[in-house]
Amino acid sequence: MNTFISIIIIFGLLVFIHELGHLLFAKRAGILCREFAIGFGPKIFSFKKSETVYTIRLLPLGGFVRMAGEDPEMIQIKPGYEIGLLFNSSGKVRKLIINNKSKHPDCKVIQVEKIDLERELFVTGYVSEDEGLVTYPIDEKAEYVHDEQATQIAPYDRQFGSKTLPQRAMALFAGPMMNFILAIVILMLYAWFAGMPVNEALVGDVTEDGVAIQAGLESGDRIISIAGQQVTTWEEMTTIIQSNPNEPLLFEIERGGERFEVSMTPQERIGPEEQVDGVVGIFPMTEKSFLGAVTFGFTQTYEFTVLIFEALGMLITGQFTLDHLAGPVGIYSYTDEVAAMGFLVLMQWTAILSVNLGIINLLPLPALDGGRLLFLGVEAVRGKPIDPQKEGLVHFIGFALLMLLMLVVTWNDINKFFL
Incomplete structure (x- = not known):
């Protein structure tokens, strides 16, 4: 169960950050983002904020940001259709009722002769025989309502394809970019909590089953030399130890201003590519910065x-x-x-x-x-x-x-x- 929860949290975080990158840079370019989804399949939770519906879906295997213009519009209004119109205070159409007009008794019914929802934003049609052909302007944030589901129209300047090449490229690149940024932040936090190894021949800790603890080494001990070879860095020290498995080595140690010598025989450890390395059971000193x-x-x-x-x-x-x-x-x-x-x-x-x-x-x-x-x-x-x-x-x-x-x-x- 703990692993399952860990997987859900990890994958949820990775997908959320990835899709958030797409969303932020698409919105910055002025693209209408209809949906921000985590997962695929049926919706299990959703809410709408501003122009975007935020959803969590059943299958947690990815996510998507649905940008206007990437897919054909699901609803197309053609000449001859009868639709209902609701207006805002400025006299512009704010809602186009596709069906179930009886549920909107205050709407004005019009038989469409011509309509443009992308560039000029108008609808022309017949309201009645007496009025003849009339034209109404459409608000750029108008919605069409089908089966009582409202969807905001997408004027061309709000569509993905209308943006410059760099804007579109950045909206696409932003997802992977955010994953790299997330990795950097996580590793920064890891280094802050765990501490960074100090590149000096200092003992930070000793393992309970290593030869170092048996020889009496303690945290804070400085290793001066091994088998007569002076060492100043952690790499120099570990190189000698790893190169001499099962070989007795004389270590010169400094503790509290005093020096003494101990003999340790590095134990065998199977390293990368089946290489046998020597270990004595010590960890480097760490610091936080x-x-x-x-x-x-x-x-x-x-x-x-x-x-x-x-x-x-x-x-x-x-x-x-x-x-x-x-x-x-x-x-x-x-x-x-x-x-x-x-x-x-x-x-x-x-x-x-x-x-x-x-x-x-x-x-x-x-x-x-x-x-x-x-x-x-x-x-x-x-x-x-x-x-x-x-x-x-x-x-x-x-x-x-x-x-x-x-x-x-x-x-x-x-x-x-x-x-």
Whole structure:
């Protein structure tokens, strides 16, 4: 149960921050954002603030920001339709009643002859035979009401496609960008709470089962030399220790201004790539500083980014296979292991997932932010946009293939962890 709650919180945070980036920069560009959703499928909670409906949906596998102009309008009013009109104090149409006009007895019924909801914002039609053809201006924030559900109209200058290329690119790039920012902030907080290792040959703590505690080492001890070699940094010290597993070494220690010597034999530990390293059971001294935490946040995010790109490169070259990929089931299992290690380790894991989400979304694949940015790049080169129907088809096929990949990876996870 704790793992399930952790997964919901982590994924909810990652998706929320990602979609918040899209929302903030889309609104900043003046794009009408109809919905901000966490999850897919049926709505389980929603509320409306200003122009946007905020929803939580049943399947917590992602989210979206529905921007005006990205999809065709669901309701189209054509000549010959009879609609009801409600007006604001300025005499402009504030609501267009598509059906159920009987529920709005104060509306003015008009048979549409011509209507423009995008550029000139007007409706022309026949109210009665006596009045003949009349024209009414439409408010830029007017709503059309269908089955008692109100939807704000989207004038062209509020649509995604009306904005400049940089504005549209930024609205798309902002999601992944926010994931990188989240990772930096999480790692900064981690460094602040856990402290930053001091790059000196100082003992911060000793393990209960290591040879260091058996030799009498204590927190605060400074290691002066090992086997006659002077050491001043933590890296110099650990290099000698790791290079001499099962070899007795003479350590010169300074404590309280006095020096003494102890002999310790580093124990074996299996390191990366099955390499045998020596360990004595000590941890570095740590310190807390704002500047150090900020530096750690940026450097660790960069290192995680490099590692993920290296893994993607190995996947492309065939060094990794689909069996090495983890889907929702695999991430759940790994999160279970990480959560057992404590909150601070879980913070690092969340940062890694956030960087991973940002990178994956920037890949030039259809249906992802990177794929849409690629189309904007092609538009910049051509000097005109690609046919929206063709682009939509590419994204649809890409989304279907991504879902297929997700099913394959999930099946591999189930076989790996449960069968």
